[in-house]
Amino acid sequence: MAITFSSAAAIAGTNNFDDEEDEPGEEIQSTPNLEVGEEREIFRGTGIRKKLLKKGEGWLFPCAGDEATVHYVGSLPDGTEFESTRSKGGPVVLKLSTPFFYPELDRAILTMNMGECALFTLPLSVKCNDVVESSIPPNSVVMFEVELISWISVKNVTKDGGVVKRILVRGNGLSYLSDLDEVTVKFSTKLPDGTIVVDKSSEAEIKFYLNDVLFSPAILPSIIKTMVEGEKVCVTIQPQYARDVVSDIPPNTTLTIDLELVSLMHVVDVSGDLMVLKKIMKKGEEGSSRPEDGLSVWIKSTGKLEDGTIFDRFGFDVDGGFQFILGEEQVITGLDIAAATMAKGEVSLLTIKPQYGYGENEFRGNLATVPSHSTLIFEIEMIDFIKGKEPWTMNLQERLQAIEALKECGNSLFKTQKYERALKKYTKALYMDEKPIEDAEARKMSTLKVSCLLNSAACNLKLNDFRVAINYCSSVLEIEFHNAKALYRRAQAFIETSDLDLAATDIRRLIETDPQNREAILLQKKLKQLEAEKNKKDSKFCANMFAETKKYTNQEPKKMEDGISNMKITSHNPPQFEEHTAGISNMMTRGDELTWK
Known part of the structure; x- marks a missing residue:
C-alpha cells in the first residue's frame, strides 16, 4: 500500500517537537545518587535535606503536575507525630506542584523514584494548613518520612487544561511520533456516568496515518503524538473540546477516552x-x-x-x-x-x-x-x-590515496554535469582530512584539501548555491591568501548574490596578482556593466523620490493658504483675528517664493 498524506500537514509535522513546550519542573542539584543511610541538602540554599531509607526501582522520576500515591508521616525532631497517612489506614494521592498542607513537601517528592522511602527535613518557611500548623511549635523544622508507592504521569496536551492525558501503562518505546508516521490504536470514549459512546477497543485495531485530515476524532492524533509504543492512557476532554469528539452530546459535557497505542511504524x-x-x-x-x-x-x-x-x-x-x-x-x-x-x-x-x-x-x-x-x-x-574504513583508522598513506581517488571520481562526475554526485565525493574527501597529520605530509594534504574545496565551490555555483560556494572559497583563501581560482569563483558568487562591492574587491585582488588574467578581466567588465545598471536604477529611483517630494511640498503652502482664506470670523473671534490670518497668508506666500524660485 502506498504511503499517502497531506503535504501541508506533513511539512508542518516534520518539526513538531520544536513547538512542544516542556512541563514546568524543579531544577534539582546535580549530585551522585544517595546511598541508603546517607543524607544531604537536595535544593541548594533551601535547607531541605533528604536521607535515603530505601532505594526505589528504575530510573524514572515524577514531574510537576503528576499525581503521586504516597504514604507519609510528619513529625518534629523530638519524634512527636503531627500528621500520618499510616494511622489513617491508607495512602493519599497528591498532585505535585499544587499547594497542599505543606508546600515544600511536593518539591522533595520530585526527587524520588518508584518504591523509594526517604526522610525529608524541611524548614518551616512557608505557611502550612492551619490545623497542621497549630501542632507545630514556632520556627521549628519538620520531618516527613515519605514512601512513593506509584504515580500517574499527567500531561496537559493542549496547554490550556482542555485535554489532559494520564498515563496508566507506560510504553516500551523511546521515540515519539511525527505527522508522517502510521499508528495502530484501540480506544473507547465515555460520558461522565460511564456510558460508552464510541467503542473502538473490542473490534479490529484501527490503523491510520497521523496526518490523515479525515480521521475522526481530530483531537486524537495530537494526543497520540505525545505517546510511545505500548502506552495506555486515560484522556479527559473538557467541554470546549468534547463536541469535536462526539457532536451529539449535551452541552458542558466532559468526556474521557481510554486509548492504547498498539504499534507504530515510522515514516521517513x-x-x-x-x-x-x-x-x-x-x-x-x-x-x-x-x-x-x-x-x-x-x-x-x-x-x-x-x-x-x-x-x-x-x-x-x-x-x-x-x-x-x-x-x-x-x-x-x-x-x-x-x-x-x-x-x-x-x-x-x-x-x-x-x-x-x-x-x-x-x-x-x-x-x-x-x-x-x-x-x-x-x-x-x-x-x-560493505562498511567503509573510517578516516581515524587509516594511516596517512591510506588517507591520501582515498582523498585522491574521491577527488578524481568527483572530477569525472563534474565533467558529465553530475554536480550533486560530484559534490558528495568532494565533501567525503574533505571529511577525510579531519585527523591531524605530521608536518612532512602537510603540504600534500593541504594541496588535496584546497583542490576539493575549489571543486566543491564549482559544484555549488552550478547548483546555484552561491552562499555555500562563497564559504568554500573563503576556506581556500584562509589557506592560500591569493588563490586565483578561489578569488574568481567567490567573485562570481558575490555577483550572483548582488554583493557587487565584495565582488569588486576580489576581482581587484585577482588582477593585482595576475594583470593578464583574461577571465578576471571579462568578469570585471561584466561587473562594471552591472554597477552601471545599478547606478542608473538608483538615480532614477532618487529622481522619482525627489519629484514626489517637490510635488508634495509645492502643494502644502497652497493648501494652508486656501485653508486660511476659508476661515470664517465669528462673533466669538477677537477683532485682531482677521489681521493675524492675513499675515500668515502673506508669510506662506513669501516662504513659497524663497523656497522654489
Whole structure:
C-alpha cells in the first residue's frame, strides 16, 4: 500500500517537537545518587535535606503536575507525630506542584523514584494548613518520612487544561511520533456516568496515518503524538473540546477516552521533498551503521505499481541478494538514496514519486511494464553492505590515496554535469582530512584539501548555491591568501548574490596578482556593466523620490493658504483675528517664493 498524506500537514509535522513546550519542573542539584543511610541538602540554599531509607526501582522520576500515591508521616525532631497517612489506614494521592498542607513537601517528592522511602527535613518557611500548623511549635523544622508507592504521569496536551492525558501503562518505546508516521490504536470514549459512546477497543485495531485530515476524532492524533509504543492512557476532554469528539452530546459535557497505542511504524522523508518516503516495517540491527556512497550493498526487493501490479523482483534468486554500488546510478534515484538510510536487516516500504523513479519514461520490468509518470512501491530488505574504513583508522598513506581517488571520481562526475554526485565525493574527501597529520605530509594534504574545496565551490555555483560556494572559497583563501581560482569563483558568487562591492574587491585582488588574467578581466567588465545598471536604477529611483517630494511640498503652502482664506470670523473671534490670518497668508506666500524660485 502506498504511503499517502497531506503535504501541508506533513511539512508542518516534520518539526513538531520544536513547538512542544516542556512541563514546568524543579531544577534539582546535580549530585551522585544517595546511598541508603546517607543524607544531604537536595535544593541548594533551601535547607531541605533528604536521607535515603530505601532505594526505589528504575530510573524514572515524577514531574510537576503528576499525581503521586504516597504514604507519609510528619513529625518534629523530638519524634512527636503531627500528621500520618499510616494511622489513617491508607495512602493519599497528591498532585505535585499544587499547594497542599505543606508546600515544600511536593518539591522533595520530585526527587524520588518508584518504591523509594526517604526522610525529608524541611524548614518551616512557608505557611502550612492551619490545623497542621497549630501542632507545630514556632520556627521549628519538620520531618516527613515519605514512601512513593506509584504515580500517574499527567500531561496537559493542549496547554490550556482542555485535554489532559494520564498515563496508566507506560510504553516500551523511546521515540515519539511525527505527522508522517502510521499508528495502530484501540480506544473507547465515555460520558461522565460511564456510558460508552464510541467503542473502538473490542473490534479490529484501527490503523491510520497521523496526518490523515479525515480521521475522526481530530483531537486524537495530537494526543497520540505525545505517546510511545505500548502506552495506555486515560484522556479527559473538557467541554470546549468534547463536541469535536462526539457532536451529539449535551452541552458542558466532559468526556474521557481510554486509548492504547498498539504499534507504530515510522515514516521517513528520505528525499526531503516528500517524493521518497520510507516506512520502516522491521527495524535493522541495533547500533548498525549505514552504507556509504561508492560502496556495495546487497538487497532483496519487490517493485509494484500503485494498483499492486508487480513489475520486478530482484535479489531472491541470487545468494546474498542483488548487489549494486551506492551513488553510481545503477538503480533509480529513489531506491539509491533510500538504501543509503537503511541499517543491516532493516525491511522498509518505499513510496517513490515519478521524479525519483522512471519519470516520463516507460520501463519494461521483468514481470510487467511500468507506464510513464508512475508512482512506485518497493518493499526492500537490506541484506548487507560493505562498511567503509573510517578516516581515524587509516594511516596517512591510506588517507591520501582515498582523498585522491574521491577527488578524481568527483572530477569525472563534474565533467558529465553530475554536480550533486560530484559534490558528495568532494565533501567525503574533505571529511577525510579531519585527523591531524605530521608536518612532512602537510603540504600534500593541504594541496588535496584546497583542490576539493575549489571543486566543491564549482559544484555549488552550478547548483546555484552561491552562499555555500562563497564559504568554500573563503576556506581556500584562509589557506592560500591569493588563490586565483578561489578569488574568481567567490567573485562570481558575490555577483550572483548582488554583493557587487565584495565582488569588486576580489576581482581587484585577482588582477593585482595576475594583470593578464583574461577571465578576471571579462568578469570585471561584466561587473562594471552591472554597477552601471545599478547606478542608473538608483538615480532614477532618487529622481522619482525627489519629484514626489517637490510635488508634495509645492502643494502644502497652497493648501494652508486656501485653508486660511476659508476661515470664517465669528462673533466669538477677537477683532485682531482677521489681521493675524492675513499675515500668515502673506508669510506662506513669501516662504513659497524663497523656497522654489
